[in-house]
Amino acid sequence: MSTTTERPNATGISAELAVRLYRRMLAIRLFEERVNDLYTRALMPGLAHLYIGEEAVAVGICEALRADDYITSTHRGHGHCLAKGASPDRMFAELLGKEAGYCKGKGGSMHIADPATGNMGANAIVAGSVGIATGAAFAAKRLGNGRVAVCFFGEGALGQGSLYEVMNLAQLFKLPVIYVCENNLYTEYTHFSETTAGDILTRATAFGLFAAEVDGQDVRAVNAVASQLIERARQGDGPAFLLANTYRYTGHHVGDINREYYRSKQEEQRWKAERDPVRNLVDWMLEQKISDTSQLAQIESELTAEMDKAVEFAVAAPYPKPEEAEQDVYA
Amino acid sequence: MPDTTRRELTFGQAVREALAEEMRRDQTVCIMGEDVAEAGTPFKVLSGLVEEFGKDRVLDTPISEAGFTGLAVGAAMTGLRPIVDIMFGDFITLTMDQMVNQAAKVHYMSGGKWKVPMVMRTTLGATRRSAAQHSQSLHAWFSHVPGLKVVLPSTPYDAKGLLKTAIRDENPVVFFEDKMMYKLKGHVPSEEYTIPLGAADIKRAGDDITLVATSSMVQVALGAATLLAESGISAEVVDPRTTWPLDEKTLIESARKTSRVIVLDEGYERYGVTAEIASVIAEGAFYDLDAPVKRMGAMHVPIPFSPPLEDVTVPTDRTVFEAARALCNRS
Numbered sequence: 027m028s029t030t031t032e033r034p035n036a037t038g039i040s041a042e043l044a045v046r047l048y049r050r051m052l053a054i055r056l057f058e059e060r061v062n063d064l065y066t067r068a069l070m071p072g073l074a075h076l077y078i079g080e081e082a083v084a085v086g087i088c089e090a091l092r093a094d095d096y097i098t099s100t101h102r103g104h105g106h107c108l109a110k111g112a113s114p115d116r117m118f119a120e121l122l123g124k125e126a127g128y129c130k131g132k133g134g135s136m137h138i139a140d141p142a143t144g145n146m147g148a149n150a151i152v153a154g155s156v157g158i159a160t161g162a163a164f165a166a167k168r169l170g171n172g173r174v175a176v177c178f179f180g181e182g183a184l185g186q187g188s189l190y191e192v193m194n195l196a197q198l199f200k201l202p203v204i205y206v207c208e209n210n211l212y213t214e215y216t217h218f219s220e221t222t223a224g225d226i227l228t229r230a231t232a233f234g235l236f237a238a239e240v241d242g243q244d245v246r247a248v249n250a251v252a253s254q255l256i257e258r259a260r261q262g263d264g265p266a267f268l269l270a271n272t273y274r275y276t277g278h279h280v281g282d283i284n285r286e287y288y289r290s291k292q293e294e295q296r297w298k299a300e301r302d303p304v305r306n307l308v309d310w311m312l313e314q315k316i317s318d319t320s321q322l323a324q325i326e327s328e329l330t331a332e333m334d335k336a337v338e339f340a341v342a343a344p345y346p347k348p349e350e351a352e353q354d355v356y357a
Numbered sequence: 358m359p360d361t362t363r364r365e366l367t368f369g370q371a372v373r374e375a376l377a378e379e380m381r382r383d384q385t386v387c388i389m390g391e392d393v394a395e396a397g398t399p400f401k402v403l404s405g406l407v408e409e410f411g412k413d414r415v416l417d418t419p420i421s422e423a424g425f426t427g428l429a430v431g432a433a434m435t436g437l438r439p440i441v442d443i444m445f446g447d448f449i450t451l452t453m454d455q456m457v458n459q460a461a462k463v464h465y466m467s468g469g470k471w472k473v474p475m476v477m478r479t480t481l482g483a484t485r486r487s488a489a490q491h492s493q494s495l496h497a498w499f500s501h502v503p504g505l506k507v508v509l510p511s512t513p514y515d516a517k518g519l520l521k522t523a524i525r526d527e528n529p530v531v532f533f534e535d536k537m538m539y540k541l542k543g544h545v546p547s548e549e550y551t552i553p554l555g556a557a558d559i560k561r562a563g564d565d566i567t568l569v570a571t572s573s574m575v576q577v578a579l580g581a582a583t584l585l586a587e588s589g590i591s592a593e594v595v596d597p598r599t600t601w602p603l604d605e606k607t608l609i610e611s612a613r614k615t616s617r618v619i620v621l622d623e624g625y626e627r628y629g630v631t632a633e634i635a636s637v638i639a640e641g642a643f644y645d646l647d648a649p650v651k652r653m654g655a656m657h658v659p660i661p662f663s664p665p666l667e668d669v670t671v672p673t674d675r676t677v678f679e680a681a682r683a684l685c686n687r688s
Binding site: 096098127128129130131132133137139140141146147149151154155156157158159160161162163164165166168169175187188191192194195198199353354355356357 | 385387413416418419421423424425426427428429430431432433434435436437439454455458459463464465466467468469470471472473474503504506527528
């Protein structure tokens, strides 16, 4: 059984790819910092679940996907949507409930969806999209369009029976779907070890899925293993399961401030200081001399300007008219 | 001249013919469920389909209602028109998250961008001596949810025409078949036809009392109408055919004409379809009514096994006849 479990090593990547990965990860971080700001200034209604700390997972995987491949996302989904190609201005507009948002303000932070980028939707039911992603892979295989579906979920979804039902189906039908478990260690306010018995990877290998584990803070490693899993799925070799070990820097949601009852500040500081996915990539790029501080600073200033402009757009954008509430119930 | 060419099919044959015709017409239509292929379901409704369309389009699944229903949602979003077969209506409980939180909401949450053109076929109806977990009529649950359409055919003719429309619909449609009706025969023309969703049908015209009846209760209402005619009471039997969309106009017009109404539905009477329809009629025909609208549905108990117990839980020709006579002051 362990023969289908591998821990691939990160390989060297081109300067062009490294810069692109850096740009995408930093974009997510800057986006999320502005979400935090909008939320704490009471400009954003509802809930905000930040992806800060986990950027390498979405970016490393989506970099390996084609534009027409599918993803499904979660309540902590801003990073997935951006990594798959969503534009920040319409994302912010959706988060603020504006007409210009990706879903005309009807979905909000937890439901961003965009057919143009293959985003089948962020989902606020834990494991809610495992069937949808599997179905997209089923249709891709039936229609022979060569597409692959990636299903992102947190380790909390390991508690849902539907995940095991669809992994069984995916293997029986040899579907091109990758189940990506982002283990950020905390199921809301509870350490995953308190909710997860036995082993995680063998849950997938038990169904015959190809399974791999990766350091989710290392974007090069994530990209390398994702490319391998996606390629084999595209070739018709069936589904795979990827366990990405990562860390949620902030609370379960923006309002989750006092976290010491479930984790220590020292633990948080250690991850930020030693395992930051953006800094790790920067250090590697500088060490390899494939970029320099002035190029990186230039990228940061471009992204900062883009994000500030996007926020400005969203804040100024009009709300939908009340009569819009009854539209789009049926196609 | 007697119509010697008048073709008769059973309800089950009419369902199968609708499926076969739509599968020939549209390559994206596929069927999935438990024992749908060679077995053709326990009711043999799908016999012959796998032979014509192959195992790629008629798929036996594991006993994973949530899994394959979720798969169908994703496949519907990405280019197929799946029809899922839920053997007994009682098992819809296992699909609720996929239908209620996913299928019903995808279109709306995405601001009208993603569509879910899928059909769930399932059964309803008691008196098969199948006890509490194989006898319920739970269509009210889905009728309660915006984003779903709910179809309740009562004749072979309606079953075929409504199912063809349901398969072509761009929304998730739940299609309930009375399992006691599969052997019922009726006229089904050989020529192509469809029936729109949201159009009630007057199954028998009358003047003194309206019997609004759905699915299995249409035959009961017609039987009661025959008994009532012998007592000099002219009953009109109106079949809404779909609980959503609901043809309120036809129901209200009949009520205004006859001034007395009984609403019959095999679901539980409490908080059920009869309550909604009675309310629509009470609001729409209040000044023309000579008696309160009466409701008759399943008794508020889990369906018992023992025949003498089960038989008293659902309305019959006789109980409806007596209730109608009382309502017309003829008891």
